[in-house]
Every structure is written in C-alpha cells, then in structure tokens.
Amino acid sequence: MRSEMTPGGLFIGGVWREPNTTFEVLDPATGRAVARVADATARDALQALDAASDAQPSWAATAPRARAEILRRAFDLMTERAEPLARLATSELGRPLAESRAEVAYAADFLRWFSEQAVRVGGEYRTAPSGDYRIVTSRGPVGPCYLITPWNFPLAMVTRKVAPALAAGCTMVLKPAEATPLTALALAELLAEAGLPDGVLNVVPTMAPAEVTEALLGDGRLRKLSFTGSTEVGRRLLAQSAAGILRTSMELGGNAPFLVFDDADIDDAVQGAVVAKMRNSGQSCVAANRFIVHEAVAEEFTGALHERLAAVEVGRDVGPLIDRDALERVDGLVIDAKQRGAVVRLGGAPQPGPGWFYPPTLLIGVPDDAAIARQEIFGPVAAIATYPDESSMVTAANATPAGLVAYLFSRDLGRALRVGEALEAGMVGINRGLVSNAAAPFGGVKQSGLGREGGIEGIDEYLEVKYLAVQ
16 A cells, blocks of 8 residues: 555556546545545546456456455455555545544455355256256356445445455456545555456546546446446436446435334434434435434434534534535525424534534424425434324335435334334334444345345345256
C-alpha cells in the first residue's frame, strides 16, 4: 500500500498508469482537497476490459484453492493494515475514525468469507427420470464483470462485490464512486501484493461515469454488471444492460420502516434506533427511514430517543454529509415536513461550516404525505409517526415501492415472526438495529433491487450453470 495514501493512477493490467487528467477528492468535513486521482475516459475503461478479457481464461482455470488463498492473504493484509486504511477512508468521507475502523473490519470479512466459499462451488450428478442417461451440472464463472460501487461505504461495498467475483473465477473492471475512490485504489494494490494475477482486477475512477459505463455495457465481451446505488440509476442501467442480455445484480435504494410495538423493550428499541439511524450519519441504504411507533409507547420512545440523540456530538460521534447537495436535500426534506405539520423536537437546521454537517434531528407527528415519509432520507433525521394497532403499522410499513430492510421491536415472539413475514423487505432486523453481515444474504425486493450479496448466496451471482446430458 502506498505510504502517501494517495494511489492516484489507473490500475489496468496490474500496472499503475498515469492518466491524462485528474480530479480532486474532497474531505466533506472541511471541503478541502485531500488527493488527486485519475479521471478515466471511455477509452481507458475499454483498455481495462481488454485486460480483464485477456486474464479471464487463466483466472477461470486457476484452482479454487489458489483463488481462496489469495483472498485469505488479502484478508490478513487488510487486517494488519486496518488503521491506515481506516484513516484513508476517513480522509475521503470525513466521518469519525471509529466508524471507518468498523467498516474496514466489515470489508475484510467479505475477503475471508468468500475465501471459504471459493472451494465450495459444486454441481450435481443425477439420473434422468427416464433412466436412460445422466444429468450432470456444474457451475463456472460468468465472465468479465463491471462493478459499480457507491461512496457511502467505499471499502466494504467494493469487497462485497470483488471478493465473490474473485472466488467464482471472474475478472472485472471496478468503477468506484468519484467522491470516494481512494480506498478502492488502495485495495487494488493490496490484492496485487496478495498475489492476484495481472488483469484480474482493474480500477478506473472517473468523473464521466455515464460515458465510461456506456462504453463498457456496449462491449460484447462484458458478461455481468453489479451496481449499488439509487433506484433511479439502477433502472437506467438495467435498460442499458438489456441489449447485451447481461447478468445483473442491483442493490438499490431503501425506505426502511422501524416498527416499535406496544410490547417492545423501549431501551432496546432506542438502542436499535440509534444504530439503525445514525451509522454513517444516516447515509446508508439500510438506515431506518420511517419510525412507525404504536401510540401507546410513542411518548416514552420519543422522549428516550430525544435524550440519546441530544447526547450525540457532531464531529466526534457523527460525521458530515457527503457534499453540499446532500446537505441541502436533507434540509429540504425537513422543511417540507415542518410545512406539512411535523414538529421539530431536536435539530432541524444545517450546522454552520466548515464542512457539510447536519445535526441529529428528531421530527414527530410526520404526516404520510410528507416527502420525508416517501423518500430515502440519507441523513441523520429520525421521522416519527404514530399508529393505533399492528395492522395499521404493517400497512404503513409496506406502503412504499422500496423493500430493502425493515426493523421491528416486540417482546412477543409470535408477533415478531408474524410481522417479520408480512413485511415486504428482503431483510428484517428483529429486536436489533444492524443486519449487515458478510455471512448473510444482503438484498431487497420490489424496487430495492435484484440478487443478493454476501452469504452462501453471494457467489451465485457470479456463476453460470452448465448442464451435460451424458449417455
């Protein structure tokens, strides 16, 4: 890993290439530049695909154990270098160092988990129902992949895609988010040190993502697209992928309901709410978005949550939003909610600069027609609405086209299971505010995406099934 913490070139074919142009990476906590990195063109991206395509046959033929050992060495290296990686992530995200340390540990877990899955890719041998021949199935790599990752978890969202692709035997072109490319570039260097062959992973940061993506999706050698980001962009990418009939994985936007029933342990619910709402300043697709609280415990829950959020120190406990546009968008949602009758119990206005900080904010009496009840907030704002019974709470929770994650708190196991099954979400946290785990399948339903990342399911997104009819 480069000691200057600014690995700024294009990583193509195992070589750091100096770009023709660069762009600045800003620290959201100060608004100041922390590095300059390569600004890839469509031509650069196609050269990266050249390298990935050339490397595909040999990487697919590499023994699963050998692929696993490279991933395990990468896990060990990332664990050894956790502190400089965390500091690098904080430099481009501006968030508290403790949160970046937690992300590095989470990111490393994907390398370890998929090192273990690489040797478990199997097939089947069975007799055809007619009895006159045998059905043999095997699974092999889908081929060169294009991976597009978001800015909010710039290391973990990369390893969550790169690790299963490597384990499956796929090569790839990675486009990290332009706001946070530094950790992705550092990962490329770390994987090379772990023994990854040249051309298997290629990294092309760019300020022209539309042009780069169009060039890659239009090339017949590409066989897979994996994207994490907004539902709006995901729709466009699905349309672009149709021409090439590409395999796609989409982890898209959320609008997570957080249900607190009248029999909930309020202390546990508040603790879960803080975790689900405040991690990464609320800038997470699995952040609690709508607090749906039974009216019998609304006052107690709101008071306890107010007390916890009031103790959060901006800058020390919670970081900035990613840029000025994000700050203005969150503030606009709060203003709209106030105009529609919501009451601000805490916060409610941007914090003076430098940086793009929005304080922890608590809104009560949020009406269903407020924009903040329908849109993903992506900020440290807890919006509370109350309901009289279980049925109305579940109905409100499902009244969204998104379906990534939901949270519910209840002491009644029967209710927890009943409601958990009724909620239209790919993941449900029951009496806990954190669901992310490398060993669990991450993904949503409805307009929150396609496919799963992590768990034993995650490697399947990078494998094709072949059937042999054996006489």
